[in-house]
Amino acid sequence: MVRACTKKITEPSDKEAMEFEAQGKRPRGAPKKRWRELVKKDLAEAKVTGKDAVDRMKWRRLTRTADPAMARD
Numbered sequence: 001m002v003r004a005c006t007k008k009i010t011e012p013s014d015k016e017a018m019e020f021e022a023q024g025k026r027p028r029g030a031p032k033k034r035w036r037e038l039v040k041k042d043l044a045e046a047k048v049t050g051k052d053a054v055d056r057m058k059w060r061r062l063t064r065t066a067d068p069a070m071a072r073d
Contacts (some may be wrong), residue, residue, distance in 0.1 A: 003053070026032070046062060053059045 048062050052062060
């Protein structure tokens with residue numbers, strides 16, 4: 001399973017999409033959040049690193065915690 005995931009990430013189209021940087025200037029005002037920035041922020045808040053993803057049991061334990069944003073009022 002890990003091998004299939006690694007292969008998929010290394011395909012040219014997927015790799016290009018992950019590394020794409022748009023050219024030109026952004027409009028005035030507050031900068032929009034980029035998906036990559038949000039993911040990095042979420043991982044930092046959860047104190048999770050890319051190395052944690054290698055340990056499958058640890059990753060599952062860390063990522064299966066309840067998301068407080070999804071809680072019902």
